[in-house]
Amino acid sequence: xxxEKAIELIRxxxxxxxxxxxxxxxxxLRQILQEMEALYEQNQADVNKAKSAARSDLIPSxxxxxxxxxxxxxxxxxxxxxxxxxxxxxxxxxxxxxxxNVRFHMSAEEVQWFxxxxxxxxxxxxxxxxxxxxxxxxxxxxxxxxYIQVRCLKDHGEFEIDDGTVILLKKNSQHFLPRxxxxxxxxxxxxxxxxx
Amino acid sequence: MDTQSYCPVPPGVGMEENFLSLDxxxxxxxxxxxxxxxxxxxxxxxxxxSDTQDIxxxxxxxxxxxxxxxxxxxxxxxxxxxxxxxxxxxxxxVFTADPNxxxxxxxxxxxxxxxxxxxxxxxxxxxxxxxxxLQTFIGRFRRTMxxxxxxxxxxxxxxxxRLDSLEKVLFRSGQNGLNSFQSWEKGQASQLTASxxxxxxxxxxxxxxxx
Numbered sequence: 087x088x089x090e091k092a093i094e095l096i097r098x099x100x101x102x103x104x105x106x107x108x109x110x111x112x113x114x115l116r117q118i119l120q121e122m123e124a125l126y127e128q129n130q131a132d133v134n135k136a137k138s139a140a141r142s143d144l145i146p147s148x149x150x151x152x153x154x155x156x157x158x159x160x161x162x163x164x165x166x167x168x169x170x171x172x173x174x175x176x177x178x179x180x181x182x183x184x185x186x187n188v189r190f191h192m193s194a195e196e197v198q199w200f201x202x203x204x205x206x207x208x209x210x211x212x213x214x215x216x217x218x219x220x221x222x223x224x225x226x227x228x229x230x231x232x233y234i235q236v237r238c239l240k241d242h243g244e245f246e247i248d249d250g251t252v253i254l255l256k257k258n259s260q261h262f263l264p265r266x267x268x269x270x271x272x273x274x275x276x277x278x279x280x281x282x
Numbered sequence: 283m284d285t286q287s288y289c290p291v292p293p294g295v296g297m298e299e300n301f302l303s304l305d306x307x308x309x310x311x312x313x314x315x316x317x318x319x320x321x322x323x324x325x326x327x328x329x330x331x332s333d334t335q336d337i338x339x340x341x342x343x344x345x346x347x348x349x350x351x352x353x354x355x356x357x358x359x360x361x362x363x364x365x366x367x368x369x370x371x372x373x374x375x376v377f378t379a380d381p382n383x384x385x386x387x388x389x390x391x392x393x394x395x396x397x398x399x400x401x402x403x404x405x406x407x408x409x410x411x412x413x414x415x416l417q418t419f420i421g422r423f424r425r426t427m428x429x430x431x432x433x434x435x436x437x438x439x440x441x442x443x444r445l446d447s448l449e450k451v452l453f454r455s456g457q458n459g460l461n462s463f464q465s466w467e468k469g470q471a472s473q474l475t476a477s478x479x480x481x482x483x484x485x486x487x488x489x490x491x492x493x
């Protein structure tokens with residue numbers, strides 16, 4: 087049956103329904119495009135025959151292949167679009183620098199799209215607040231205090247805060263830090279917010 | 283609980299399909315029994331049971347929903363679509379008797395979705411199907427809602443396994459509501475947490491190392 091490869095791509099995304107990004111399936115995509123090419127050529131041949139020899143009995147087959155072409159197109163579009171949604175989400179979850187194992191799963195075009203998205207988002211955030219800029223990825227939950235107690239979950243090295251003090255983020259050490267400085271590290275799982 | 287920054291394209295409502303929705307694409311991959319009303323030249327290889335070059339007229343075969351929908355026309359009949367047996371009279375009576383006992387995951391898992399899609403094909407039974415779908419949903423909704431609101435910190439797999447995919451989504455959002463209410467009650471709502479996406483990635487990395 088046609089379009090089996092295309093549904094395989096969709097299933098692959100559906101299996102990771104939490105929003106993880108599976109590796110870009112270039113091979114699968116190429117196979118679909120090959121199938122579409124073959125379908126198109128067969129259709130072209132049949133259309134010519136139907137016209138020249140007036141064989142209208144070929145029309146149902148032409149239509150069937152045409153449906154398959156459209157279906158493949160739809161699956162590819164949905165695959166690529168859903169991946170973009172996931173990549174966009176990564177910007178909000180991880181911040182502007184992605185870990186290598188995530189970046190590894192993106193195609194060259196997706197990497198390019200990601201950096202464009204980063205740029206658009208950054209220039210939008212700069213334009214906010216009367217030119218002063220506002221980081222809208224901060225404070226996803228309304229803050230209750232400026233400083234919070236955090237515990238390190240793994241060694242992260244040195245970390246500089248606004249006033250110039252450098253602190254060493256060592257595993258199991260606890261610190262009292264400005265909330266906006268550590269929010270991203272908490273999201274990345276480096277720090278843990280301690281609520282007493 | 284936490285805000286998800288990845289929101290997939292939602293499936294279409296009712297008879298509509300959403301072009302980019304993964305769920306709808308999988309739904310339209312469900313197979314339907316059809317009967318061809320004309321010859322399909324040179325596509326015999328699609329029908330595995332015969333060796334002919336063409337698909338002859340009046341062949342009974344199974345085609346995916348998207349293909350049946352694409353080929354189906356009211357004026358020029360290329361194929362006629364038959365009802366899958368869960369939507370037929372016999373099963374409909376079972377559903378109306380007690381919708382709670384049926385395992386919609388086994389029947390479907392897109393029971394409601396596929397049923398609504400069946401309305402695209404002309405059939406005298408269409409109003410009855412629509413009515414049966416609605417009544418089944420109403421009959422089961424209360425139970426789905428109840429169980430999603432009362433299973434806190436429990437293994438929900440037994441509750442979920444008999445649900446249709448639409449009901450599963452409802453169940454999950456009920457659970458999310460319950461969990462965030464509980465964490466608010468415990469005063470944890472303002473605690474900053476690691477993103478679940480990041481945690482999932484780490485889990486997988488650990489699994490990769492172990493294998």
